[in-house]
Amino acid sequence: MDMNTTMGAALPDWLTPLAWTYGLLALLSAAVIALDVWARGHRHRTATAEITWVGAALFLGPAALVLYRRYGRQPQPGARPTDARPVVVDSLPGGTASALAHLVGVPLVIASGLTIAGTDLWVMIAVIAVVAIALLAVHERTTDGATTLTAVARAALTVVAFDIGMGGWMLLLHFNDLMRPAADVQFWFLMQIGVLAGLLTGAPAVAALRRTPARLPTAA
Known part of the structure; x- marks a missing residue:
């Protein structure tokens, strides 16, 4: 069974217009933020911080x-202290990394034809996780100033916690024959829900990590 197989027959018909509506609203929201950042000049310290906010609208x-x-239009560096922000804001880099990893990983795995135990789902989860870790590590490195090793470690911990929700959601859909083919708009709507599930399960790890500095203070 793979992502090109027609599945999800038990899903209600109204899910299709809902998926289209939410998807279009997500794209419109991303466009509004992108215009505010890059056209209206509300720039952040790094491109990864800007991409995080644009990507967050996708889910x-x-x-x-x-x-x-x-929170996104606060002066950079942020005028608000870290502990004043809700944890969901600090979880957005992980969510955006996952969303972008889906956009890259899903077509890549389908095109490759790779499967494990007769399904491409396991390959897809692994590829998405690896891509998400790489993207999040870049964010940690450029935005938070972490060393490469620290950035990768923090990114890996975040993605593992995130995948409890995201990967668990994908497995739930798969084993209940609710996963739609990747060409179906319902598939991407279900993945948006999965990213939200990942935000929930990843929040404790993000909350713990934000209490730990990404880099050691520079000696005077």
């Missing part, structure tokens, strides 16, 4: 606009 939809307006 949060219009809710990303609310968070961006409240």
